[in-house]
Amino acid sequence: MTHTDTPIVRVEHVHKFFRRGSERLDVLQDLTLDVPEGEFLGLMGPSGSGKTTLLNLIAGIDSPSEGDVWVQDERISAMGEGQLAHWRTRHVGFVFQFYHLLPVLSAYENVELPLLLLGLSAARRREQVLNALDLVGLSDRIRHRPGQLSGGQQQRVGIARALVTDPVLIVADEPTGDLDARSAEEILDLLGAVSKSLKKTILMVTHDPRAARRADRILHLEKGQLVEQATVV
């Protein structure tokens, strides 16, 4: 394990419910969780258990109904939409199951997208984009559009896009869910390398036990509550 004991993410007594008409759906119930800096955390659980909702709350793309979420020393659960957007650009990198690259942009341009919001010079952006693409092994594919890349390569571009702003936290929602076994292994190797060499804190939601085994620690959620914690040796 490469992480410290200092929690970078603190989830305190979080409730999250949705309303469907008059019905209230409790997705997360009184959930408390600390994630130390540098940890590669796997979140598992059946569908509807609240994994993705928890990930969204930690990543600042949703807000808890009750309770608080802290990342580093910032209480993101109290931020407004504009503040959260600003915060996400600088602090969180996202890796999606279906990559979600913009089809009209090249690999280079997709990775550059979050940097456009940071007001960096073109030279600095170029340097960071090329570094990120080099890190994921796609230096020779920078002009390719998503449609010209395999699923594994697209996900690598997705990971490069998540890393390019040098965020403190990487969240990955089923990053291997749409890949064949071999590509999935390559992506997991890459995430493992990112965690170890760059000391990034990674939160990964997965249904795949093989993927979860790459994490430093696995949390199981069921009906919105943590039911088991396992540390992978």
Add this chain to the structure above:
Amino acid sequence: MKLLSLIVKNVGRNLLRSALTALGTMVLVLVVTLVWSVLHLIDLVTEEKSHDVKAFISERWSVPSRLPYSYASSLCEGAARADHPEDIHPTDAMAWQFYGGTLDPKNPSMKSMVFCIACDPRKVPTMMSGLEGLSATEDAELHRSVERLLAKRDGIILGRNHLLALSQKSKDGKQSMLEDPLGRKFSLSGFSNFKGLDFDFEICGVFPPGRYDTLAVINRDYYNAALDAYPPSHAGVPHPMADRSLSLVVIKVDDMQAYNRVAEQITTSLRFQNPQVKCETESSGVGSFLDAYRDLLWIMRVPLTLACLGTLALVLANAISISVRERRTEMAVLKVLGFRPGQIMFLVIGESVLLGLLAGFTGAGLTYMTINWGFHGLSFPMGFFPVFMIPINALWWGVAVGTGAALAGSLVPALSASRVKPAEVFSKVA
């Protein structure tokens, strides 16, 4: 800059949809441009000027106006009295005598009719409205035509429609008459009130396309000589038009103050009481004439324009809405990456505005080229205006209409895109 590049790429994402939307926009811009071109010219001529005011003097109680030719010289002087130095003189003036003849006396039709203004040819470039904005080439050709007409008593400067009518009549073939009309001769036989006044003419020039497509100009001396020569061959009886051949006098004065003075000089002069004359500014005269078209012009100006703009906004709104619906996930991804709602709106509105701007400019440009260069004006006979040219300003109208409608049409889809909630979108995707 990079966001603009993303906007451009998004426009090109679904080329078929973008092309169809652009095509719809161009068609509606064409309609708006045509309508506004007609209204623009009418607004221009009915707008009261503060300098170089033109005024029409015509018979007060009768339409068409028929005044004795003896009125002409004094009216051209604004009825200024020799012993009243304080009286105002017009800066320029022109007397019009209308003459109507037909190319085919056996079978007269509207197509074979030629309406002529008998006048002093030197006044054509300065006193005939609608000849002010000619290109240098057209202006030079007009002056050459006037010089030829001055030199040739039986000369005529024709409108383009007459040339077409002559081409159909000519045995030389259409092409040669259209391409090389100068020096060609033809005859006109007077019709209606002008019966008995027949003329042989030689073509001295052709008016530039536009306002004078259906009018011709001839030498007043040639026309008046024919009126003078009429009695000897008709048992000493003068032609019915002999003493009422003056249709109109057009004068130009410095400003409205001078106009008011001259109008007073003319209307109070005892010389012009039988028949009485009236004096009105050109804009007022044209405006009175166009009163008959008031309802039509209102329909063109308000409901038709609004309907076109509304339809255009709906076409664009529909296309952008579909595009936004298809790309909700993409909008959510942009939000997750840190794009703020305003930036998402900018992207969506930018896409629509770019499409509207390009389509509007192209639509107006094509309309300008097709109507002005291809058809030599929009044939929409209304009063003194047989055709309407598309003004160069139409290019900006196209841009403004396309952009404005795109902006209006994209506001709701852009707002919807900016309100996309990533958590909801991704829960549906998963």
